Amino acid sequence: MVTQIMSDTDHDDAGTTAARGADGDVLRVTGLTVEYVTDGDPVRACADVTFTLRRGEILGVAGESGSGKSTLITALTRLQRPPAVTTAGSIVFQPRDGGAAVDLVTASPRALRALRWTSLSIVLQSAMDALNPVMRLGAQFADALRTHDRSLGNDAAWARAAELLATVGISGDRARSYPHELSGGMRQRASIALALACGPELVVMDEPTTAVDVVMQRQILAQVLRLRRTLGFAVVFVTHDLSLLLELADRIAIMYAGRIVELGTASELYDDPRHPYTRGLRDSFPPLRAPLRRLTGIPGTPPDLRRPPSGCPFHPRCAARFEGCDTHLPELVTKGGHAVACRLHDPTQRPQPAPGTSTGGAR
Amino acid sequence: MTTTEAPAPVRTAPGGPPAAVRAVRRWGFLLRRLGFYAAAAAAAIVLNFLLPRLMPGDPSSAIVEELQRVSGQQVPPETLESIRAIFGDPDQNLGEQFLAYLGQLARFDLGVSVVNFPVPVSELVLQALPWTLLLVGTTTVLAFVLGTGLGVIAGWKAGSRLDSILTPLTAFLSSVPYFWVALLALWVFGFVLGWFPLSGGYDANLAEGFNLPFLASVMHYGALPAATIVFSAFGGWLLGMRNMTVTTVREDYVLLAQAKGLSRGRVILRYAARNAMLPSFTGFAMALGGVIGGALLTETVFSYPGIGYLLFESLNKRDYPMMQGVFLIVTLATLLANLLADSLYVVLDPRIREQG
Ligand SMILES: Nc1ncnc2c1ncn2[C@@H]1O[C@H](COP(=O)(O)OP(=O)(O)OP(=O)(O)O)[C@@H](O)[C@H]1O
Numbered sequence: 009m010v011t012q013i014m015s016d017t018d019h020d021d022a023g024t025t026a027a028r029g030a031d032g033d034v035l036r037v038t039g040l041t042v043e044y045v046t047d048g049d050p051v052r053a054c055a056d057v058t059f060t061l062r063r064g065e066i067l068g069v070a071g072e073s074g075s076g077k078s079t080l081i082t083a084l085t086r087l088q089r090p091p092a093v094t095t096a097g098s099i100v101f102q103p104r105d106g107g108a109a110v111d112l113v114t115a116s117p118r119a120l121r122a123l124r125w126t127s128l129s130i131v132l133q134s135a136m137d138a139l140n141p142v143m144r145l146g147a148q149f150a151d152a153l154r155t156h157d158r159s160l161g162n163d164a165a166w167a168r169a170a171e172l173l174a175t176v177g178i179s180g181d182r183a184r185s186y187p188h189e190l191s192g193g194m195r196q197r198a199s200i201a202l203a204l205a206c207g208p209e210l211v212v213m214d215e216p217t218t219a220v221d222v223v224m225q226r227q228i229l230a231q232v233l234r235l236r237r238t239l240g241f242a243v244v245f246v247t248h249d250l251s252l253l254l255e256l257a258d259r260i261a262i263m264y265a266g267r268i269v270e271l272g273t274a275s276e277l278y279d280d281p282r283h284p285y286t287r288g289l290r291d292s293f294p295p296l297r298a299p300l301r302r303l304t305g306i307p308g309t310p311p312d313l314r315r316p317p318s319g320c321p322f323h324p325r326c327a328a329r330f331e332g333c334d335t336h337l338p339e340l341v342t343k344g345g346h347a348v349a350c351r352l353h354d355p356t357q358r359p360q361p362a363p364g365t366s367t368g369g370a371r
Numbered sequence: 372m373t374t375t376e377a378p379a380p381v382r383t384a385p386g387g388p389p390a391a392v393r394a395v396r397r398w399g400f401l402l403r404r405l406g407f408y409a410a411a412a413a414a415a416i417v418l419n420f421l422l423p424r425l426m427p428g429d430p431s432s433a434i435v436e437e438l439q440r441v442s443g444q445q446v447p448p449e450t451l452e453s454i455r456a457i458f459g460d461p462d463q464n465l466g467e468q469f470l471a472y473l474g475q476l477a478r479f480d481l482g483v484s485v486v487n488f489p490v491p492v493s494e495l496v497l498q499a500l501p502w503t504l505l506l507v508g509t510t511t512v513l514a515f516v517l518g519t520g521l522g523v524i525a526g527w528k529a530g531s532r533l534d535s536i537l538t539p540l541t542a543f544l545s546s547v548p549y550f551w552v553a554l555l556a557l558w559v560f561g562f563v564l565g566w567f568p569l570s571g572g573y574d575a576n577l578a579e580g581f582n583l584p585f586l587a588s589v590m591h592y593g594a595l596p597a598a599t600i601v602f603s604a605f606g607g608w609l610l611g612m613r614n615m616t617v618t619t620v621r622e623d624y625v626l627l628a629q630a631k632g633l634s635r636g637r638v639i640l641r642y643a644a645r646n647a648m649l650p651s652f653t654g655f656a657m658a659l660g661g662v663i664g665g666a667l668l669t670e671t672v673f674s675y676p677g678i679g680y681l682l683f684e685s686l687n688k689r690d691y692p693m694m695q696g697v698f699l700i701v702t703l704a705t706l707l708a709n710l711l712a713d714s715l716y717v718v719l720d721p722r723i724r725e726q727g
Pocket residue numbers: 044046051053071072073074075076077078079080090091092248313
């Protein structure tokens with residue numbers, strides 16, 4: 009096991025990862041459902057989530073606060089804590105060396121531990137709290153490096169930590185610093201460097217740039233893109249900031265009340281948002297390159313997941329709702345790679361007379 | 372020691388003060404603390420000097436009279452002088468007295484015990500000290516290690532079967548007054564069952580020294596008082612550590628440690644327990660400072676020949692020089708332990724260094 013991991017890392021260092029290209033999928037998530045089991049009714053914070061992640065792809069996940077983004081992220085990495093329980097679905101991880109696919113939901117703790125960091129790593133929502141305040145930065149790199157490469161000496165591990173820090177623009181001697189001695193942006197970048205320490209195939213990032221200013225945000229995103237190009241890892245990038253994803257992500261999934269309501273390429277979502285919620289999200293941010301447009305928010309508030317609305321969870325806020333939206337839960341239907349869960353786009357459900365355009369009659 | 376750290380190379384990395392500045396701040400912090408404790412110790416010494424002099428009448432003469440009454444003989448002049456240095460001489464001016472008093476302290480001369488005349492107080496203290504260090508020292512450490520260890524286990528799996536039994540049970544047990552625990556243990560295991568001796572620290576019929584029978588008797592005599600101390604002290608550590616662990620385990624850095632694929636033991640020790648222990652640690656260092664004072668109740672109930680028992684005896688028999696000496700030593704030991712706790716905390720928690 010260990011030697012396999014090592015050869016993987018060597019492979020990375022040789023810079024050939026990118027050459028492996030985007031053959032196949034690295035992650036296939038099917039019907040993933042996560043509930044918070046509390047005294048009352050269980051809160052379904054992720055419901056029937058299905059998507060695939062291609063090798064080296066950046067998948068953005070956007071949604072309002074409370075839509076279940078962090079729940080999805082911790083479920084994907086099997087890091088969820090009680091009362092969160094994965095009640096259904098599978099998360100199939102396909103290692104790049106052609107090894108056997110692993111369903112992370114049913115994998116043993118031991119098997120999971122072997123995958124962690126060498127294949128699957130994470131950048132947490134708040135880099136402020138994600139680093140141990142009483143350990144030097146280098147030590148927090150070194151223990152991960154040495155756990156997955158038993159032959160690595162302590163000095164070599166610290167040297168590697170300094171190298172990794174340098175890749176995100178932090179001077180190597182900062183490895184001897186404690187987290188509180190770094191600025192917020194440095195901590196955030198250090199967390200990203202840490203996530204890349206063992207050459208993972210998949211990095212999940214939970215709002216890695218919310219705590220930093222816009223300039224630093226741009227810098228960090230540019231670094232992620234650059235590193236992705238050289239190292240070839242795939243990313244699931246979670247944020248509530250759709251405009252940021254439009255620049256960064258290859259494809260974007262829109263989450264609402266624990267469900268993916270639309271999934272498509274960044275340009276598809278920007279130019280042709282199909283779900284009324286996606287359109288609302290898009291129109292609540294200033295456009296990046298296109299001419300200015302009136303900004304509109306989405307009326308109403310996200311649903312209380314303890315008592316989700318019947319039918320389509322968005323229908324109470326939806327301007328385009330029609331008869332049956334409050335009783336029928338629309339399925340995520342894919343057409344030409346662009347998936348949407350809205351009855352406006354389901355020919356069998358569409359109201360009569362049908363709206364003239366594919367974007368519906370909302371505007 | 373401090374000089375090895377001072378000439379650290381000046382690094383000018385952005386985003387934080389250079390290393391040299393940080394080093395200066397860290398040592399500045401320690402020096403300030405040191406100054407504070409030095410002042411506190413000086414205050415204790417001055418107070419020790421002033422208190423008997425503020426008492427009405429002439430305590431020195433009273434003590435000398437008492438000595439003559441107890442021993443039935445004339446008090447030798449050098450004893451007289453040492454008692455006057457500590458308890459005051461109405462005929463001498465205060466400045467001279469203070470100098471004499473300081474000189475005497477420097478020689479560790481704390482006067483003569485009234486009850487055990489003419490044995491010097493310092494000798495009695497030095498005799499009792501090893502017993503107290505042995506009994507209270509080891510049990511304090513043991514209770515801390517046991518309580519902290521179990522607390523981590525209970526806190527790591529909060530809500531588990533172990534936690535839901537151990538934690539309430541411990542809370543109940545540690546609310547039982549120590550006095551009861553000690554007396555009950557003495558009655559059941561010493562008196563009814565006769566497994567352990569009722570009083571003392573060793574078998575008086577054996578020759579004192581590093582021989583096996585004597586050491587075995589020390590263990591035998593010490594077992595019961597030790598058990599009662601551990602029994603009533605470990606619960607506090609357990610509860611404190613359990614609650615801190617529960618909070619710490621929710622921290623993101625523990626989650627990240629798990630995400631890194633570190634072994635469970637490493638996550639618990641280096642991330643959860645290491646950080647959860649910081650508050651307990653201060654308490655532990657203070658407890659170590661309290662060790663010198665002995666466990667007054669334990670040593671009294673079990674007539675254990677330590678400092679606590681010495682203090683109890685001197686209180687009982689109004690042996691003022693003895694009390695005075697023990698109080699001074701206990702105060703200084705407590706200050707020293709606090710200083711140690713502060714300094715070690717600085718080593719354990721890098722965040723403290725910057726604030727000062
Ligand atoms: N420990 C918990 N117990 C019960 N319900 C929870 C718990 N944690 C989260 N939830 C519920 O799950 C839902 C999703 O939470 P989650 O943290 O995944 O949202 P999010 O999209 O990451 O939000 P944010 O953008 O604020 O980080 C929330 O509506 C919340 O009510």
